[in-house]
Amino acid sequence: MFKLIVTKELKEIISSTKFATTFGVCSLLIVLAFFMAARGYHVGRAQYDAAVAEDRRQLEGQTEWLDVSPSVFLPPQPLAYLVPGISNDIGRNTEVRGRGGLRPEGSRFGDEPLLALFRFMDLEFTFQIVLSLLAILFAYDAVCGERERGTLRLTFSQAVPRATYILGKLVGSLLALTVPLLIPLAAGALLLPLMGVPMSSRDWLLLSLIVASGMLYIGAILGLSVMVSALTRRSSTSFVLLLSLWVVGVLIVPRASVLLAARSVEVPSMDQLLSQRSRLRAQLWRDDQAVIDAFMREQLSGVRDEEDSMEMQSAMQAGIAAFNTKFDELAEERQFKLAELDARLTEERRNRQRWQQGLALGIARISPASAFSLAAAHLAGTSLDLPEHYLSQVNAYQERFAAFQKEKTGRSGGGIRLVIRMEGDEEDEPGPIDPAELPAFVFNPPPLGTVLRAGVFDLSLLAFFNLLFFSGAFVAFLRYDVR
Amino acid sequence: MFRVLIEKECKAILLSPRFLGTFAVASTLILLSILVGVREYRAFERAQVAGAQLLAEEQAQATSWLGFPNRVFREADPLQIFAGGVHNDVGRLSAVGSMSEVKLRQSIYSDDPILAVFRFLDLTFIIQVVLSLFAILLTYDAISGEREEGTLQLAFANAVPRARYLIAKFVGTWLGLTVPLLVPLLIGLLLVLLLGVPFDSGHWTRFGMLMLAGGLYFTFFIALGLAVSTLTRRSSTSFLVLLVSWILLVLVIPRAGVMAAVEMVPVPSVSQIESQKEGFERREWEAHRRGIFSKWRERQAEIEAVSEEERRDFEDERTWAWMEEDDEERQAVQARISEHSRRLNEELRAMKGKQQRLGLSLSRISPASSFQLVALDVAGTGLGLDQRYFDSIEEYRDSFSRFVEEQGGNTFTMRMGHVGDDEEEDEAGGNLLDQGKPLDLREMPRYQAPRLTAREVIAPTIPDLGLLAVLVATCFAVAFTAFQRYDVRPT
Numbered sequence: 001m002f003k004l005i006v007t008k009e010l011k012e013i014i015s016s017t018k019f020a021t022t023f024g025v026c027s028l029l030i031v032l033a034f035f036m037a038a039r040g041y042h043v044g045r046a047q048y049d050a051a052v053a054e055d056r057r058q059l060e061g062q063t064e065w066l067d068v069s070p071s072v073f074l075p076p077q078p079l080a081y082l083v084p085g086i087s088n089d090i091g092r093n094t095e096v097r098g099r100g101g102l103r104p105e106g107s108r109f110g111d112e113p114l115l116a117l118f119r120f121m122d123l124e125f126t127f128q129i130v131l132s133l134l135a136i137l138f139a140y141d142a143v144c145g146e147r148e149r150g151t152l153r154l155t156f157s158q159a160v161p162r163a164t165y166i167l168g169k170l171v172g173s174l175l176a177l178t179v180p181l182l183i184p185l186a187a188g189a190l191l192l193p194l195m196g197v198p199m200s201s202r203d204w205l206l207l208s209l210i211v212a213s214g215m216l217y218i219g220a221i222l223g224l225s226v227m228v229s230a231l232t233r234r235s236s237t238s239f240v241l242l243l244s245l246w247v248v249g250v251l252i253v254p255r256a257s258v259l260l261a262a263r264s265v266e267v268p269s270m271d272q273l274l275s276q277r278s279r280l281r282a283q284l285w286r287d288d289q290a291v292i293d294a295f296m297r298e299q300l301s302g303v304r305d306e307e308d309s310m311e312m313q314s315a316m317q318a319g320i321a322a323f324n325t326k327f328d329e330l331a332e333e334r335q336f337k338l339a340e341l342d343a344r345l346t347e348e349r350r351n352r353q354r355w356q357q358g359l360a361l362g363i364a365r366i367s368p369a370s371a372f373s374l375a376a377a378h379l380a381g382t383s384l385d386l387p388e389h390y391l392s393q394v395n396a397y398q399e400r401f402a403a404f405q406k407e408k409t410g411r412s413g414g415g416i417r418l419v420i421r422m423e424g425d426e427e428d429e430p431g432p433i434d435p436a437e438l439p440a441f442v443f444n445p446p447p448l449g450t451v452l453r454a455g456v457f458d459l460s461l462l463a464f465f466n467l468l469f470f471s472g473a474f475v476a477f478l479r480y481d482v483r
Numbered sequence: 484m485f486r487v488l489i490e491k492e493c494k495a496i497l498l499s500p501r502f503l504g505t506f507a508v509a510s511t512l513i514l515l516s517i518l519v520g521v522r523e524y525r526a527f528e529r530a531q532v533a534g535a536q537l538l539a540e541e542q543a544q545a546t547s548w549l550g551f552p553n554r555v556f557r558e559a560d561p562l563q564i565f566a567g568g569v570h571n572d573v574g575r576l577s578a579v580g581s582m583s584e585v586k587l588r589q590s591i592y593s594d595d596p597i598l599a600v601f602r603f604l605d606l607t608f609i610i611q612v613v614l615s616l617f618a619i620l621l622t623y624d625a626i627s628g629e630r631e632e633g634t635l636q637l638a639f640a641n642a643v644p645r646a647r648y649l650i651a652k653f654v655g656t657w658l659g660l661t662v663p664l665l666v667p668l669l670i671g672l673l674l675v676l677l678l679g680v681p682f683d684s685g686h687w688t689r690f691g692m693l694m695l696a697g698g699l700y701f702t703f704f705i706a707l708g709l710a711v712s713t714l715t716r717r718s719s720t721s722f723l724v725l726l727v728s729w730i731l732l733v734l735v736i737p738r739a740g741v742m743a744a745v746e747m748v749p750v751p752s753v754s755q756i757e758s759q760k761e762g763f764e765r766r767e768w769e770a771h772r773r774g775i776f777s778k779w780r781e782r783q784a785e786i787e788a789v790s791e792e793e794r795r796d797f798e799d800e801r802t803w804a805w806m807e808e809d810d811e812e813r814q815a816v817q818a819r820i821s822e823h824s825r826r827l828n829e830e831l832r833a834m835k836g837k838q839q840r841l842g843l844s845l846s847r848i849s850p851a852s853s854f855q856l857v858a859l860d861v862a863g864t865g866l867g868l869d870q871r872y873f874d875s876i877e878e879y880r881d882s883f884s885r886f887v888e889e890q891g892g893n894t895f896t897m898r899m900g901h902v903g904d905d906e907e908e909d910e911a912g913g914n915l916l917d918q919g920k921p922l923d924l925r926e927m928p929r930y931q932a933p934r935l936t937a938r939e940v941i942a943p944t945i946p947d948l949g950l951l952a953v954l955v956a957t958c959f960a961v962a963f964t965a966f967q968r969y970d971v972r973p974t
Contacts, residue, residue, distance in 0.1 A: 018723055025727050029735065036742050043745060047752035054758035058765065073754060089572070089592035089599040093754045107593045109572035111753040113866055114741055114839050116572040117855070121738040130730060137726070240504040243620065247508055247613055252515070254601035259519045262597050269530050270594045271576075275537035278552070282544065357597050370601065377600075384596055 002164050009172025013138055014180070022134050027184035029130055033123045034188030037081035038195035044076035051093070059435035065408040068433070069097045072397060072441035074104070074390055077381060078197045079206060082123040085382025088115070094394045096441075098402045099335045101277070101342045102394050104387070123188075124376050127214040128369050131181070132221045132250060136242045139173050139225035141235035143477060148235055152482045166230070166477040170470055174222055178215050185211055202448055206379045209455065213379065216462040217372035221246075223469030224368075230476035253367035261360035267352040273345050280341050284334045295326055350388075357384055365458070368465045375458035381445050385454065389446050397441045404439050484643060485651050492655025496621060497663070505617045510667035512613055516604050517671035520564030521678050523603070527575075527591070528559040534576060545922060548887045553579040555876050557587065558932035560863050561680045562689055566607040568864030571598065577876050579930075581817065581884035584760065584824060585876045587869065606671075607858040610697045611851050612733055614664070615704045619725045622656055622708025624718035626969065631718055633973040649713075649966045653959065657705055661698065668694075688937040692861040692944060699951040700854035704729075706958035713965040736849035744842030750834045760824045771816045775809060814888075832870070839866055847947070850954050857944045857951075863935045875933040882928045890922075 013019050055071045062068055074092035091104030109116035143166075146152040155165065189207065192199055199207075225242055232238040299319040364370040377383040445451075496502050534556050541552045556576045563570050574587030575594075592599035629635040638648065672690075676682060682690075708725055715721040782805065786794050846852040859865030 018719070021723055021727060025730060029730075032735075032739070036739075039742070039746060043749070046749070047755065051752055051754040051758060054755045054762070058758055058762040062765075071754065071758065086592070086596045086599045089590070090596055091593050093757075105588055105593075106754055106757075107572070107590055109569070110574055110587070110590045110593065112750075112835075113569040113572055113869055114835070114842055115745070116569045117737075117741065117859075117866065121735060121742070125734075129734065133726075133730075237500060240501050240620075243616075244504050244508045247512070247616075251613065252512065252604070255604040256515055256519060258597060258601050259523065259604065262595070263522055263526055267595070269533060270589055271530065271534040271537055275534075275541060278541060279544070282541075353595075353597070360597055361600070364601065373601070384600065387596055 001160060002168050005160075005165060005168025006172040006175070009169055010176045013173060013176035018137070019176075022137065023180055026126070026130060026134060026181065027187075029121075029126045030123070030181070030184040031188045031191070033082065033121060033126050034191045035195075036121060037078070037123070038192055038197050040081040041076055041078050041197050042195075044081070048073055048075055056435050056438075059433065059438065062433050062435075065405050065433055066098070068405075068438070069095050070401070070438060070441075071095050072394055075443050077445065078192065078199055078203055079210070079380040080382045082207070083210060083376045083380035083382055084122055084124070085377035085380060085386070086384065087382040087386060090387045090390070092390075096394065096398050096401055098398075098405045099331075101338070102391070102398060104390060104394065123210070123214075124373055127217060127376075128373055129250060131214070131218055132369065133246065135177060135218050135221040136225050136239075136246055138177060139222050140229055140239045140242050142169055142173060142226045143229040143480060144232050144238050145229070145235040147233070147480075147482060156482050162478055162480075163474070166226075166474055170223065170226055170473060173226070174219055177222065178218060181215075181218075202445075205448075206381075206451065209452075209459075210376050210379045213372055213375040213455070213459055213462060216459065216466060217368055220368040220462060220465035220469055223466055223473055227469050227473035227476055230473050230480055233481075249367040250369040254364045254370040254373070257363035257366075257370075258360040261363050262356050265352065265356035265359060267356055268345075268349050273349060276345060277338065277341060281334070281338060284337060288330045288334060291330065292323075292327065296323065299323060365461060368462060371458045371461045371465070375455050375462065378455040378458065379451060381451060383454065385446070390443070393443055394441075397439070400439050404437075408433075408437075484641075485647055488643070488648060488651030489655040489658070492652055493659040496656060496659035499621075502621060502659075505620060506663055509609075509614060509617060509664060512604075512609050513606065513664075513667040514671050514674070516606050516609050517564065517674055519604055520567075520606070521675060521680060523567075524559055524561065524564050524680065527563075531556045531559060531575065542924060543921060548890050548922065551580070551887065551922070553883060555579050555879060555930045557872055560935070561675070561682055561686055562693070562862035563864050564675065564680065565605060565690065565693055566858040566862035566864055567603045567605045568607075568859040568862060569866065569868060570864040571603065573869050573872075577872075579876065579880045579883055581880075581887060584757075585873055585880055587872060587876075606697075607693075607855060607862075610700060610858075611855055614697075614701055615733060615851070616729060618660065618701055618704035619708050619722075619729055621660060622705050623712055623722040623725050625652060625656060625709050626712040626966065627715050627721050628712070628718040630716070630969075630971060630973055635971045636973055639971050645967055645969075646963070649709075649963055653706070653709055653962075656709070657702060660705065661701065685935070685937045689861045689863075689935070689940055692941060693858050696854050696857040696861075696944070696948060696951065699948065699955060700850055703850050703951060703955045703958065706955050706962065710958045710962040710965065713962045713969055716970075732849045733851040737846040737852040737855070740844075740846030740848065740852070741842040743845055744838050748834065748838040748841055750838050751831065753831075756827055756831050760827060763823050764820050767816050767820055771812065774812065778809075847950065850951055853947045853950050857947045860944050860947075861940050863940070871933050871935075876930070879928065879930045886926070886928055 051071070051073050059068060059070070072094050074087075074090075077087075080087040088108040089110075091107055093106040094102050094104045096102060141148075143152070146155075156162075224245070225238075228242050228245070229235070229238045232241065299322060361370070361374060365374070374383065378385075381389075534554070538552065538554050538556075545551050554576050557573070571591045574590050576589055577585050577587050579585070624631075626635065629638070639645075707728070708721075711725050711728075712718070712721045715724065782801070786797050843852070843856060847856070856865065860867070863871075
């Protein structure tokens with residue numbers, strides 16, 4: 001009997017014109033989303049390569065490793081084009097110096113506001129908005145529509161337990177909606193390698209998990225629709241109710257909760273942070289200036305006393321070397337103090353931010369739509385963890401770069417150096433550096449375990465929503481008046 | 484008869500539970516969006532003012548024009564409450580100095596990515612996405628539904644011309660849907676005023692334009708619903724057709740148009756351009772350094788032969804002229820660099836402009852993007868926002884650098900030139916590295932944010948508004964012709 005009900009439900013949905021049209025539109029959207037992602041990836045890749053090449057080109061003709069401050073860029077990730085998350089909003093370019101705090105700048109949307117204008121049409125959006133609407137459209141009259149048509153009563157003139165009936169209904173409509181969608185999803189996924197997007201096995205795993213979370217999300221919406229249809233008598237009421245719930249759950253709850261909750265937790269602004277930092281730097285610099293001043297005077301008076309020009313020159317060279325060492329020492333000390341302040345300030349800000357995020361996202365998660373988009377963003381590596389992860393990678397690179405500079409020149413970069421070239425210096429002017437020697441920046445995505453752990457919570461939340469709505473539908477139907 | 488028909492239509496809509504449900508949702512949304520908007524506006528204003536204060540403190544402590552901290556902050560505009568646009572994506576501030584490029588940095592979203600997770604909620608979004616959906620929901624069965632119920636046949640048992648019936652239907656539906664929505668809008672507006680957001684006459688005009696565009700857009704969806712329902716026999720078909728066209732018009736076409744334009748007109752990324760600029764700058768300074776060095780050698784060669792005493796005199800005589808010469812050269816290098824980056828900027832801007840024009844005209848196939856473009860244009864948060872600030876900051880930067888130059892700001896090299904020669908001056912307190920009294924900031928030019936005048940804003944929106952009006956008229960004409968031959972029988 002159960003099988004019969006499932007088959008009937010499947011056939012009813014799949015053979016309807018409603019299904020043919022909407023399925024056509026959705027397939028188009030899904031394939032288009034993959035297509036756009038592949039194209040977007042290539043555009044991003046080309047821009048990234050051009051930026052890296054241009055940065056390298058700059059090094060040509062440089063003679064001094066200490067003058068080099070390479071820029072590193074956040075490389076495009078294939079999944080980020082399917083589920084953009086916040087990847088377009090964060091700074092992606094970082095100028096790396098041997099020392100000092102680093103700040104990624106230049107967000108994609110900031111640089112190209114045209115893209116920020118209409119930000120739809122990715123896989124996440126298709127699932128979150130379009131497919132959820134579709135699920136409502138197919139299930140809003142699951143129970144009350146059958147009552148209106150009288151078929152519900154007919155069904156129960158036979159020996160069908162209610163529990164079997166409603167379960168068959170839920171399973172049937174779930175299968176009818178999700179299984180056909182696998183076709184355009186598979187076709188779209190196939191487009192990625194065909195269009196030359198490098199997908200690692202890790203990317204495939206994460207992509208399938210993203211799709212799975214999308215299916216869970218559709219399941220939740222479907223369960224909700226069946227539940228509402230089992231709670232109402234007329235299908236038009238059920239539809240209006242569901243549409244209102246959809247607007248609230250998909251469009252309002254996520255946005256409003258974040259905007260309201262995020263603003264109710266005070267986080268020190270970036271301006272405050274930067275200004276505190278620059279004040280300390282100015283202070284330290286002023287203190288050091290006095291020291292340097294005295295030091296330089298002393299050195300210079302020594303030089304001036306020399307009569308012979310040769311001796312004067314060598315004394316001068318010695319003076320410069322001493323100056324540079326002294327300056328290095330001071331700079332290192334300054335750097336240490338600044339780093340200390342930096343660490344304290346960013347730590348403070350980060351803690352506040354974490355608390356703010358916890359609150360805002362916690363409230364947003366009442367809606368399955370936000371649970372889905374958070375899960376997808378975590379899995380695609382475009383969640384709020386991305387900027388932190390990127391920064392930690394850049395910092396690691398900075399250390400490598402500083403070590404490299406030290407190895408090449410024996411001194412650490414940054415600060416001010418005194419280079420005075422004398423007559424006859426031309427010969428021992430340093431030759432150009434070899435840009436190929438510069439250590440390359442490689443962006444490593446966070447380990448799979450971390451990503452999965454981050455996604456698990458929202459995935460299980462979605463599963464919980466499924467369970468909740470399914471059992472809600474079940475309970476509501478047990479007492480439904482079939483007349 | 485006409486009035487009766489309109490009245491009937493209004494009542495039918497107002498009394499339906501469908502309307503009640505959607506109206507409640509729409510009103511909540513409108514009020515919520517305005518509340519959230521006001522909060523965001525205030526937060527932005529506070530952040531900018533605080534930033535400016537911090538800057539003022541830094542400036543008060545500065546002792547040298549060399550590396551003098553100066554930044555310019557974007558100003559909050561009350562209209563951003565209703566149409567956020569790219570406001571959150573464009574940087575909040577730009578550094579200003581003769582050596583630094585004008586670039587708006589630190590957008591709200593990059594500073595606080597949490598706010599970017601689910602984007603924002605503004606009136607434009609609600610009109611564009613939610614109200615259009617509601618318009619469809621309440622009009623999809625206007626004709627086909629009445630036919631199914633048999634009321635259409637009944638109505639035409641009376642002596643009603645078809646044309647009049649359809650016009651009454653349209654007017655009645657329009658009144659029934661639009662007038663109630665004015666209530667939450669007016670309450671929202673009142674809220675904005677009560678919460679003390681400054682609104683002058685220019686703002687009112689711009690807000691009026693925004694509402695006009697919103698009204699036209701909403702009317703378009705009513706007309707579309709009516710047209711589709713006269714073209715179909717069954718209300719379920721007409722709903723399906725409308726839902727699909729809504730998805731395409733509102734969600735797909737705008738984005739697809741932009742993506743297509745990005746494909747067709749490739750534009751180099753900003754980071755690439757920046758690297759180019761930096762490279763040019765570095766090469767220029769390197770050449771400059773070499774030039775100075777060889778010149779110094781020449782000068783040394785000139786005085787090689789003479790005695791120590793004469794050399795002193797000779798140097799004393801020339802030092803100033805040499806320094807002037809070097810300084811002029813330095814300024815020339817700086818001019819070349821800024822000329823070069825200006826050229827690059829202009830090229831980039833031209834390419835971007837081409838891309839934008841193409842993308843926007845492609846996306847204008849959909850009235851949803853026409854409406855959004857008008858809304859953002861009048862709110863000043865459209866694509867022009869970036870450019871507007873860029874131009875005005877660039878202008879300010881020029882006057883600021885002139886001022887600094889006049890103050891003898893870039894004296895670092897000159898002071899270093901004195902080293903060791905002027906014992907007296909050193910003893911008189913001049914330090915090698917500047918460390919002096921706070922500067923006199925009264926004369927410093929101040930930045931004036933660009934103001935949008937109502938007239939400037941309105942002219943570019945006219946084509947879009949015209950387009951919307953044409954679309955409304957087309958839909959209505961389609962409905963009108965189709966209805967003339969509509970089979971009113973219920974079966």
